Amino acid sequence: MKEPEQQQTTEEEKMQDLRFKANGLLHRDEWEQSIQTYSQFISLCQTHISNPQTRPDPKLQKSLCLAFSNRAEARYKTRDFDQALKDCDEALQIENPHFKTLMCKGKILLNLDRYSMALNCFKVANLDYPSNQDSETLNGYLEKTKKLEFLSRSGAFDFSNWVLNGFKGNFPELAEYIGALEIKKSEISGRGLFATKNIDVGSLLLVNKAIATERGILPESKTQDLGENAQMVMWKNFIDKVVASTSNCKRTQYLISKLSAGENEEDLEVPDISSFRPEYEQECGFLDEKIDMGVMLSILDVNSLVEETFSSKFSGKNGDYHGVGIWVLASFINHSCNPNAKRFHIGDHVIVHASRDIKEGEEITLGYFDVFSPLKTRKEMTKNWGFDCHCKRCKFENGVSEKQEMGEIEMGYERGVDVGNMVYKLEESMRRWMVRGRMKGYLRASFWKVYYELFVSEKLMVKWGRRVPAMEVVVESVVEAVGGDERVLRVVVEGMKRNGGSGGVVEMEKAMKLGRGVYGKVMKKQAMRSLIC
Numbered sequence: 001m002k003e004p005e006q007q008q009t010t011e012e013e014k015m016q017d018l019r020f021k022a023n024g025l026l027h028r029d030e031w032e033q034s035i036q037t038y039s040q041f042i043s044l045c046q047t048h049i050s051n052p053q054t055r056p057d058p059k060l061q062k063s064l065c066l067a068f069s070n071r072a073e074a075r076y077k078t079r080d081f082d083q084a085l086k087d088c089d090e091a092l093q094i095e096n097p098h099f100k101t102l103m104c105k106g107k108i109l110l111n112l113d114r115y116s117m118a119l120n121c122f123k124v125a126n127l128d129y130p131s132n133q134d135s136e137t138l139n140g141y142l143e144k145t146k147k148l149e150f151l152s153r154s155g156a157f158d159f160s161n162w163v164l165n166g167f168k169g170n171f172p173e174l175a176e177y178i179g180a181l182e183i184k185k186s187e188i189s190g191r192g193l194f195a196t197k198n199i200d201v202g203s204l205l206l207v208n209k210a211i212a213t214e215r216g217i218l219p220e221s222k223t224q225d226l227g228e229n230a231q232m233v234m235w236k237n238f239i240d241k242v243v244a245s246t247s248n249c250k251r252t253q254y255l256i257s258k259l260s261a262g263e264n265e266e267d268l269e270v271p272d273i274s275s276f277r278p279e280y281e282q283e284c285g286f287l288d289e290k291i292d293m294g295v296m297l298s299i300l301d302v303n304s305l306v307e308e309t310f311s312s313k314f315s316g317k318n319g320d321y322h323g324v325g326i327w328v329l330a331s332f333i334n335h336s337c338n339p340n341a342k343r344f345h346i347g348d349h350v351i352v353h354a355s356r357d358i359k360e361g362e363e364i365t366l367g368y369f370d371v372f373s374p375l376k377t378r379k380e381m382t383k384n385w386g387f388d389c390h391c392k393r394c395k396f397e398n399g400v401s402e403k404q405e406m407g408e409i410e411m412g413y414e415r416g417v418d419v420g421n422m423v424y425k426l427e428e429s430m431r432r433w434m435v436r437g438r439m440k441g442y443l444r445a446s447f448w449k450v451y452y453e454l455f456v457s458e459k460l461m462v463k464w465g466r467r468v469p470a471m472e473v474v475v476e477s478v479v480e481a482v483g484g485d486e487r488v489l490r491v492v493v494e495g496m497k498r499n500g501g502s503g504g505v506v507e508m509e510k511a512m513k514l515g516r517g518v519y520g521k522v523m524k525k526q527a528m529r530s531l532i533c
């Protein structure tokens, strides 16, 4: 049996060894091993301190604080943010302010998009700034966090430089942002996102960071098997990433658990939108149990989105390049064939903006697929998504699809007959059926492909121009009905060029407004002009 003093010395030596070993592992970036060794040190150290028979060295408290801080750093590197934050709080309970810990906590909070809390950490760290530390790093974090906090509050994103640079270089800074929105029961299906005030075209609705994304090349393989195989691998990797993100973070788990798994949507709880704000407090009863894997797969099936690039000009990637991801708040947006919003993806963020003016109380809707296609194609697409669309446009087009002329027009469309003749026939039929207002826009959007081919062809316009409505009239009705689109913008720009250069001030203003519907109000005039002209 060792004497208490002898035992104390042995314990102190053991702690010394563990601390030394853990620090070495941390310096060599061996995160998991260093976490384990710090845990051994922390447990021994705590027992030692709480033992009434020992006279712990006062320096031991400092070592314990540092061990928590270092374990937080290692856990941050393994993206175990929940546990890393707990370690930071333990360290700060022992010593506050503690520069190293505050820096680590700030970085974790920044990763979790909790900008104002992160900013607070960096500000306090700045007060406790030790002279031997590199001030540039802290200043860099302070500046970045201030900017993100402002963006998240204001939604004042500006992509001008990135656009003017031809989408080269770093992505623009993006922060999570939620506009004037709420979640409510939807007449379309289950829950939906609704505007809480009037929103004008181009305004940002939300910016949401993905829980996980997976990107890769999916070759349009000559053998179907190869393509399907690549798709399966991509989907599997994506699922693994989602599972990894949810197992480390209770908040992510909680948020995902709120999504529809495709069944009994009408009975689903309507969560408060504030629980999707990054700063939402953790303690409010986050999930304790893991989500069942079967449920998780259904959730991913119903809510995952294929990425859409900011602009076809931007992607610079060939058609083989695909990305899939899950964005929680954006998952509450229902589909409509006459959507009022558009989405783009930059890095891991989805950016949703109003593609036309939206009234207070109106539901925000996206086209889950290309809505510039005829009813038949859209029905196939919604079938793939697993639902029947009951939007106003589908209801109206279902009615006219019974008409004989409609059958002839559809047949002509599929066979690719003279586009001028088709447009003429459709316009004449709409006149006879007394189709008015938005409904005209619906049908024109359905057969947009032929309108497009007609309006961009000088030769065809010479032949058919007098017998079909003016391009401006068609464009206005289509945009009012289904929102802005790059292809519509293209027709307008081609028209302006035909009329001698880039058109007058009024035409340019109209094109810029259309541009805001297509790309959102995220750039200054010069950048928008470079995109549309």
Ligand SMILES: C[S@@+](CC[C@H](N)C(=O)[O-])C[C@H]1O[C@@H](n2cnc3c(N)ncnc32)[C@H](O)[C@@H]1O
Residues within 6 Å of the ligand: 186, 188, 189, 190, 191, 192, 259, 260, 262, 265, 268, 302, 303, 330, 331, 332, 333, 334, 335, 336, 385, 386, 387, 388, 389, 390, 391
């Ligand atoms: C991404 S979720 C949209 C939010 C969902 N309504 C909810 O309550 O969580 C996609 C699912 O919503 C439903 N949905 C979306 N748009 C729809 C539409 N136009 N018609 C019918 N169901 C729709 C379908 O069940 C679809 O699988």
